[in-house]
Amino acid sequence: MTGTDLTTPVVAAAHGVRRAFGDHVVLDGVDLEIRRGEFVTLLGRSGSGKSTLLRIVGGLDQGAEGDVRTGTAPAVVFQDPRLLPWRRVLDNVALGLRGPDARARSTEVLDEVGLAGRERAWPRQLSGGQRQRVALARALVREPDLLLLDEPFSALDALTRISAQQLVRRLVDVHRPAVLMVTHDVEEALLLVDRVVLVDDGRIALDEEVGVRRPRRRDDPDLVRWRTRLLGLLGVADA
Amino acid sequence: MLRALRVASPLAVVALWQLASSLGVLDPSTLASPAQLARTAWELTRSGELPHAVAVSARRAALGFALGAAVAIAAGTVVGLSRVGDAVLDPLMQMLRMLPLFGLVPLFIIWFGIQEEPKIYLVALAVVVPLYLNLVAALRGVDRDLVEVARVLRLRRAEAVRHVYLPAVLPGVLVGLRQALGLAWITLIVAEQVNAGAGLGFLVNNARDFLLTDVIVVGLLCYAALGLVTDGVVRALEWRALRWRDGGETA
Numbered sequence: 311m312t313g314t315d316l317t318t319p320v321v322a323a324a325h326g327v328r329r330a331f332g333d334h335v336v337l338d339g340v341d342l343e344i345r346r347g348e349f350v351t352l353l354g355r356s357g358s359g360k361s362t363l364l365r366i367v368g369g370l371d372q373g374a375e376g377d378v379r380t381g382t383a384p385a386v387v388f389q390d391p392r393l394l395p396w397r398r399v400l401d402n403v404a405l406g407l408r409g410p411d412a413r414a415r416s417t418e419v420l421d422e423v424g425l426a427g428r429e430r431a432w433p434r435q436l437s438g439g440q441r442q443r444v445a446l447a448r449a450l451v452r453e454p455d456l457l458l459l460d461e462p463f464s465a466l467d468a469l470t471r472i473s474a475q476q477l478v479r480r481l482v483d484v485h486r487p488a489v490l491m492v493t494h495d496v497e498e499a500l501l502l503v504d505r506v507v508l509v510d511d512g513r514i515a516l517d518e519e520v521g522v523r524r525p526r527r528r529d530d531p532d533l534v535r536w537r538t539r540l541l542g543l544l545g546v547a548d549a
Numbered sequence: 550m551l552r553a554l555r556v557a558s559p560l561a562v563v564a565l566w567q568l569a570s571s572l573g574v575l576d577p578s579t580l581a582s583p584a585q586l587a588r589t590a591w592e593l594t595r596s597g598e599l600p601h602a603v604a605v606s607a608r609r610a611a612l613g614f615a616l617g618a619a620v621a622i623a624a625g626t627v628v629g630l631s632r633v634g635d636a637v638l639d640p641l642m643q644m645l646r647m648l649p650l651f652g653l654v655p656l657f658i659i660w661f662g663i664q665e666e667p668k669i670y671l672v673a674l675a676v677v678v679p680l681y682l683n684l685v686a687a688l689r690g691v692d693r694d695l696v697e698v699a700r701v702l703r704l705r706r707a708e709a710v711r712h713v714y715l716p717a718v719l720p721g722v723l724v725g726l727r728q729a730l731g732l733a734w735i736t737l738i739v740a741e742q743v744n745a746g747a748g749l750g751f752l753v754n755n756a757r758d759f760l761l762t763d764v765i766v767v768g769l770l771c772y773a774a775l776g777l778v779t780d781g782v783v784r785a786l787e788w789r790a791l792r793w794r795d796g797g798e799t800a
Contacts, residue, residue, distance in 0.1 A: 370701065385701070392698045396716040396793045405712060406702040432793045448702075 318345040321488035322367050322384070322456050327376035329362055336362050337374070338512045346455065347486040349479075351499040354509035355544055361460060363509060364492045368458040381456025381488065385449035389461040391441040393433040393448075400429035403448045419451040420444070423477060439470035446478065450485060457482070459491035463498065475502060496540050500533050501526050508543055516543060581763035586770075589763040598752065603771055605748035609665060610737050610775070613672025617729065620673070621680035628681075629688025639685075646678045650736065654743055668740040675736035676729040683725025687718035716790075723787050730779045738772055 322344050329337040336359040344350050344367070354360040365371040369380035393402045403416040420429060423443040433441055442462065449457060462478070463471045479502050482489055493499050499506060500520060508516040522532045541547070563583050569575040570582030577585065593599035624642055627634035650671070657667035691714060699709040741750020749768050756764035 368701075370697070388694070390694070392694050394695060394698075394712060394716070396719075397712065406699075406704040406708055434793070452702075 318347065320344065320379075321346050321381050322490070323377075323379045324363070324367055325377040327363070327366060327374050327378060329359070329366060329371065329374040331373075336512055337366070337509075340376075340509075340512075340514055342367065342507065342514065342517075344456070344488040344490055346488055348505060349482055349489040349503045350491070350505045350507055351503040352490065352492045352507050352509055353494075353496060353499055353540065353544070356494070358509045359512045360492050360509040364458055364460055364490055367490055368456070381454065383452055383454045384456040384458060385452050385454035385487075386458045386460065387442070387445050387449050387462045389465055391433070391438075391445035393441055393444055395433050397433075398429065399425065399431050399433065399436070399444055402433065402444055403451055405448065407451065416447070416451050419447040422450070422481065423447045437470075439466050439474060442466060442474060443477065446481070450481060453485070454487050457487040457489045459489065461492055461494065464494065471498075478502070496537055496544070497528065500536050500540075501528065506536075506540065508540065510543070516540075578760045578762060581766060585763050586766055590767045590770075593752075593764070593767060599767070599771065602747065602749045602752045602768075603775070606737060606741065606750070606772075607775060609668045609741075609748065610672055610733055610779075612665075613669040613737070614676050614730070614733050616669065617673035617676025617733075618680055621677045621684060621725075621729075624677075625681045625684030625688065629685045642678075642681055645674070646682070648674075650675055651739055654740065658744070663744045663746075668737065668745070671740045672733050672736050675732040679728035679732060680722070680725040683721045683728070684718060687721025688714070690721070691717040719790050723783060723790070726786075727780065727783050730783065731776070734772060734776045734779075 320343050324340060324342045327337055327340040327342075328335070340359075340363060342363070352360040352364060362371065366374045366378055367380060368384050368386055369378075370386070393399075394405070397405065400413065400416055400420065403420060404412045407416065417426075417429060420426060423446055425440060425443055425447065428436065428440070433444065436444065442465070446462075459478070463474050466474055475498060489503075491499070491503065500522070503520060505519050506516065507514060520536060522530060522536070526533055566575070566580075567583045570577070570580075570585070575582070581589070590599065624638055628638050628642070629635075653671065653674070654667070657671060661667040661670060695713050695717065696709075699713045704712065738750065741748050742754065745751040745754065749771055753765050753768040756762075756768070
């Protein structure tokens with residue numbers, strides 16, 4: 311599970327990436343590779359450039375210099391679910407899918423995220439956590455080789471967040487896409503991911519495997535040590 | 550209870566009106582009685598005069614509306630989606646908007662004569678402005694995040710229009726549509742007052758020359774009914790298209 315197998319194909323890669331908005335350089339000389347089945351998090355203070363890097367790797371930002379290769383089928387889950395409020399849940403998931411089995415596949419994935427029976431609901435009839443699960447289903451039904459998660463849990467309440475995190479980890483284990491997740495939450499990252507990439511001031515300050523066995527517990531001594539170290543690198547004292 | 554009251558107050562007014570007419574307080578050459586109006590409406594309908602007049606007026610409104618809506622949708626789409634289009638077309642549309650609509654009547658008569666064209670064009674002009682303004686505002690207000698979703702999901706252009714742009718602009722367009730229809734009828738009434746050889750305006754104008762207040766009021770009621778019908782159609786469209794907003798209905 312942990313430990314990158316170098317024979318696993320690289321799904322997305324960025325080499326020597328630089329991104330500037332006017333005179334303001336957000337990223338400079340960034341290298342990043344993600345392999346199939348790998349769950350990587352981008353950590354960093356706000357303004358560090360981590361979200362920009364996610365957008366570049368996902369092919370959403372065309373203004374970057376350098377060598378970028380995104381997945382052949384990237385999918386994104388944003389901080390807010392971004393569902394079409396005027397389409398029912400099933401139609402949101404099936405949006406833009408081709409093929410005669412599009413709706414059947416969408417129904418299956420909705421079942422996987424725990425929303426069986428809500429296919430005909432309007433997005434506004436769902437709770438925030440349910441909507442985010444629809445967004446996750448919309449991403450997964452495309453069988454992405456690269457799944458980008460842009461702070462996907464940060465708008466959820468504490469309890470909903472825990473179950474959503476467990477759901478994502480479980481689905482990633484089943485579907486095995488390469489995952490790149492941006493988060494502010496060090497503990498969330500350490501519970502979920504295989505590898506931590508810390509972005510600081512437009513550069514990659516750390517890129518390491520989290521070699522802690524699963525299932526992980528918040529009070530695992532190795533995890534606590536990781537946490538203290540990362541918070542130190544982010545310039546925050548661990549309480 | 551409240552529903553009954555809503556019906557009761559207009560009925561009371563009609564009853565008082567009838568009473569005043571029957572007692573001779575209200576002179577028929579000032580205003581005909583409700584009973585007389587009903588008789589007149591029936592006779593005009595039986596003779597075919599009223600249906601013909603309504604058909605002529607409705608046709609003018611429909612043609613003018615179609616023409617104006619076509620121009621508004623074409624211009625609004627270009628201006629709302631393209632910066633160049635905005636720079637080129639929007640000033641022209643704003644100029645059009647500032648023109649006094651009814652001040653154009655003499656010019657339209659000189660240009661287009663006194664047949665159907667000036668009336669249709671005047672209605673079209675009345676329809677263009679509110680529909681255009683609302684469409685442009687709605688297109689500019691389309692949620693950028695959803696447009697990005699369309700890109701992320703690799704929707705084709707037609708799919709993005711159908712699933713993202715059209716539903717997003719629909720509420721604004723429907724507001725514009727209601728304003729446009731209201732203005733279309735008002736404009737038609739004015740245009741038909743100025744000159745007409747057929748239609749509801751012709752009926753009303755003729756009646757004026759003979760002090761037939763019953764025919765005048767029947768004509769006005771027909772305009773009102775036509776306006777109610779078109780407003781009802783838009784409201785039905787609204788209900789159908791904006792169901793997702795209520796969220797009352799569960800799966």
